Structure formats: structure tokens, C-alpha cells
Amino acid sequence: MYKALLNLQALYLHLGLDISATENQVYAIAGIIILLFAIVISQLVTPSKKVETKTKSTPIPAPVKKEEAAKEVVETTRPDLTIVERPIAKEIVEEVVEEVVVAKELVEETVEAPVKTEGPSWTDRLKKGLSRSRQEVWGKLGNIFSGKVLDEDTLEEIEELLYSADIGPKTVAELIDALSEKVKEGSFGQDEFKAFLHEFLKGRMASIQDKVDSDLYKFDESKRGQTKVIMVVGVNGAGKTTTIGKLATKLTSQGAKVVVGACDTFRAAAVDQLQVWCERAGAEMIRAREGANPSGVGYDALQKAINDKADYCILDTAGRLHTAGNLMDELTKSKNVLKKLDETAPHQTLLVIDAITGQNAIRQAEEFNKALELTGLIFTKCDGSSKAGSAVSIVSQLKVPIAYIGVGENVEDLNVFSLDEYLNALLDF
CATH class of the missing domain: 3.40.50.300 (P-loop containing nucleotide triphosphate hydrolases)
Structure with missing residues (x-):
């Protein structure tokens, strides 16, 4: 049985079958293949006719020697056996191949294709990667704006926070100057500030980023x-x-x-x-x-x-x-x-x-x-x-x-x- 399973595994690989099929499926197919080979063997060698044992009614023979009597008994009781080769090998092979193909189709139907799982998108990777910086910049800025509008009192807090976020002294100075002008124009809430900050930073980088080859x-x-x-x-x-x-x-x-x-x-x-x-x-x-x-x-x-x-x-x-x-x-x-x-x-x-x-x-x-x-x-x-x-x-x-x-x-x-x-x-x- 073990050798048959090894032969089955080799047949799987030759036919391109998935060896990862379930154990029950493997044993089921093994049974089919073994049964088919048994049929092949049984049909390759067949007696030409039934064994016939003939006894003749003859007169009571004259006494003979013991050795001659034994020889005669053997000759009269030996069946007439003749081995005949039958031209069915090609048909049997075709039947076996057909059965194997059917078995392959059955396995392919029962084995589910592996589900391909995709990793996080680049947007998700980037957002996760910048989480610490995001908390440093916007998380704390959001706390400053909690229940407030932008005015002169909050500008100083924003300036200190941007410095700690490593935005850079020159960039921070320009940003605070622009914010001061916005404050003079009227109320400036959290959403407006967020959109303003996005456009301000983009304006400082956009023309330079266009140079990338x-x-x-x-x-x-x-x-x-x-x-x-x-x-x-x-x-x-x-x-x-x-x-x-x-x-x-x-x-x-x-x-x-x-x-x-x-x-x-x-x-x-x-x-x-x-x-x-x-x-x-x-x-x-x-x-x-x-x-x-x-x-x-x-x-x-x-x-x-x-x-x-x-x-x-x-x-x-x-x-x-x-x-x-x-x-x-x-x-x-x-x-x-x-x-x-x-x-x-x-x-x-x-x-x-x-x-x-x-x-x-x-x-x-x-x-x-x-x-x-x-x-x-x-x-x-x-x-x-x-x-x-x-x-x-x-x-x-x-x-x-x-x-x-x-x-x-x-x-x-x-x-x-x-x-x-x-x-x-x-x-x-």
C-alpha cells in the first residue's frame, strides 16, 4: 500500500495535480488506481478454455506395473492448458488513461484554489508610518483648537508646537505671519486652519517636487x-x-x-x-x-x-x-x-x-x-x-x-x- 501511494504521488506530479488535496481524496484516488491495475493484470493472462478432466469407460485393464500405472493416471488427469495472448493491451491502457483523467477532474473540482490575500495599500502603509509625526503635528494642534477659534492668544502656542514638530524655523515664521493675516480677517476655526496648513505646506513644496525625474x-x-x-x-x-x-x-x-x-x-x-x-x-x-x-x-x-x-x-x-x-x-x-x-x-x-x-x-x-x-x-x-x-x-x-x-x-x-x-x-x- 505504501509503494502504491508513492506511485500515486509520482503520477500526481506527472499530471500536474495538487498534492495538497485532502487525505481522504488522496486515498479515494489511490483506491481507484489500484482497482484499475488489478483489472489490467486480470485481463492480460486468461486461460483459453476451461479445464476439462476426461475419464474413459474402458474394460478392466490387465495388471500393470506400479510405475506405469502412476504415469497413466497423471497423463489422463492433466488438464489441457493453453496460454493465449490477447490483443487488448492498447484498449486497456486507453481505459486506464481515461479513468485517470476522470480522477484528475474530480480532484480539481474538490480542491479549492488558494485565496490570494493582498497586503495593505500604500496609502494605508504611509498613514501608519507617519502616525507618530501626525500625532506630534496635528494631534496637539487639535487640542489647542478644542472649543476655540484662532486668535492672537493661540498663535504663540501654535508657533511653539510647530517648532517642536521640526517643521523648521523659517517655515514656521512664514506660517505664523500668514496666520496673523487670517486672524485679522475674522474668526478662523479648526477646519479652516487645517485646510490652510495643508495648502501652505503644499505651496512651499509643489514647484520643487515637480523636478523629480x-x-x-x-x-x-x-x-x-x-x-x-x-x-x-x-x-x-x-x-x-x-x-x-x-x-x-x-x-x-x-x-x-x-x-x-x-x-x-x-x-x-x-x-x-x-x-x-x-x-x-x-x-x-x-x-x-x-x-x-x-x-x-x-x-x-x-x-x-x-x-x-x-x-x-x-x-x-x-x-x-x-x-x-x-x-x-x-x-x-x-x-x-x-x-x-x-x-x-x-x-x-x-x-x-x-x-x-x-x-x-x-x-x-x-x-x-x-x-x-x-x-x-x-x-x-x-x-x-x-x-x-x-x-x-x-x-x-x-x-x-x-x-x-x-x-x-x-x-x-x-x-x-x-x-x-x-x-x-x-x-x-
Whole structure:
């Protein structure tokens, strides 16, 4: 019985049946198959006619020797058996196949297809990720407005609260000035303030956010083989390596061919981590021995991408403090080396910013922007910070748009930055 079940399992796999059928169904089909094989065996070998034992009425024989008598008895009682091959093998096989097909249909009818469950939408992920910042900004502002209208007495409370939310001193000052004008015009309730704040912040960022290159998040099939170089920079711990892995995964999932250069040659662990991400994403990674020249690795990665007609070449640089002048100079050198292969490279220079740093990120961004001319920002770890509101002041002061925003560890938790979605989640619209 055990061997029959093993044969049944092999037959399941050959026919493409789902082995996860219930145990009762498996035993039912096993019974059918075993019965069919029993029928086949019984019909392959059949006697040509019934055994006939003939006895003749003869006169009483004369006495014979004992040995001769025994021989005669055997010969007269032995049945005449003849094995005849019957041409029914083909018919039997066809019957068996037909029964198996019927059995397969029965199993497919009784096994329900697995129910595909979808994860949270990006809107839900973003809203959950910004919950701490939302509570810091709008939750406390809502308490200020509880049972009140906006007047001169509440302006000071609002100003202090916006400072603590890391909106930024310049942005807060402009906001308070605009609110003062509204107060002079008449009563200004909670709903009016909420709508005003949304439009004010949007006005500070909208024109800058329009500068984001769509090639960063949407692969254009018409540009296949035209290698686009993305250089990713940032301080240690901001999440560069993980972000690059997620970005590579998103691009390859759209059909793009991606080459990643592991230019952080000082941290073997970072290179190994990036290797795992690339293997999952289906991207090719170029690495060098520990301590090798980072600019050389970048050059090799771009050369490989150009030769293979890759669509993207993403370079992971070593993390460094913005105050370390010699290390910042090294980034500039790496950028210039790329131009030997492509005068327009890098096409994008992205700074990864940890949302936890808040307003301190502005100084970082200023130094990186001065050395490399940033084209975009990637805001990470917003789910672990109450200072995601600092994105407003960073964008408005640097005039550099946010390309991506991250609210978790999964690939799905990194997505294209949408200003309206961000403000709606931040202000609980």
C-alpha cells in the first residue's frame, strides 16, 4: 500500500495535480488506481478454455506395473492448458488513461484554489508610518483648537508646537505671519486652519517636487539599454544599502536590467548585505576586495553596465560624515571618474536622509549638495520618528525634491514620494 501511494504521488506530479488535496481524496484516488491495475493484470493472462478432466469407460485393464500405472493416471488427469495472448493491451491502457483523467477532474473540482490575500495599500502603509509625526503635528494642534477659534492668544502656542514638530524655523515664521493675516480677517476655526496648513505646506513644496525625474521610479521601455547612473550617498546608518536593495528590486520587477556597484569598500558586511539584496532582486553586483579604491569600483560597475546595455547602474557609496572634508572630496572624485565613461553621469545623485535626524538633516544635505549637486532625496525610517514633518523645511530650503519615502523594512514600504499623499497622511486629511 505504501509503494502504491508513492506511485500515486509520482503520477500526481506527472499530471500536474495538487498534492495538497485532502487525505481522504488522496486515498479515494489511490483506491481507484489500484482497482484499475488489478483489472489490467486480470485481463492480460486468461486461460483459453476451461479445464476439462476426461475419464474413459474402458474394460478392466490387465495388471500393470506400479510405475506405469502412476504415469497413466497423471497423463489422463492433466488438464489441457493453453496460454493465449490477447490483443487488448492498447484498449486497456486507453481505459486506464481515461479513468485517470476522470480522477484528475474530480480532484480539481474538490480542491479549492488558494485565496490570494493582498497586503495593505500604500496609502494605508504611509498613514501608519507617519502616525507618530501626525500625532506630534496635528494631534496637539487639535487640542489647542478644542472649543476655540484662532486668535492672537493661540498663535504663540501654535508657533511653539510647530517648532517642536521640526517643521523648521523659517517655515514656521512664514506660517505664523500668514496666520496673523487670517486672524485679522475674522474668526478662523479648526477646519479652516487645517485646510490652510495643508495648502501652505503644499505651496512651499509643489514647484520643487515637480523636478523629480520619472525614470527614477518608472522604467521606460523605449529607453531600454540607455544606461542611467544613480549615485546614492549619505551618512552611516541612514539606510543607504537597504534602500538601494529595495530600489533595485522595484526596477527589476518592471523588467529593467540593473547593475549595482558596491563602492563601500571599507565595510565588508555592507557589501555582503547588498549582495543578498541583489540576488533577491535579480540584479548583478560588482564588488572589489576590501579596502579597494571606491572610485575604481564605480568605474568598473558602469563599464559593465554599458557593455551589457543595462538600464540602470546604481552605486552604493561609503557612508561618511558631512563634516569630513577628505571623505567628501573622495565622493567628488568618484563622480568625476564616472564622466570618463559617460560625460552626463551620474544622471541622479540621491541623498538618503534618516527622518530621526530632523532638522540636523538640513546641515547634512547642505554639505552633500555643495559637493555633489544633489538631484533628489530619499526620506527613510519615517515610521520610527515623530520628525517626518522636517521634510517640508528640507525641501523648501534646499530646493531639492524628495524622490522616495520609506516607512518600514519591507520592499513595499519604500515608494515614490507623493506630496498630496504625504500631507494627507501627516495632517490626517
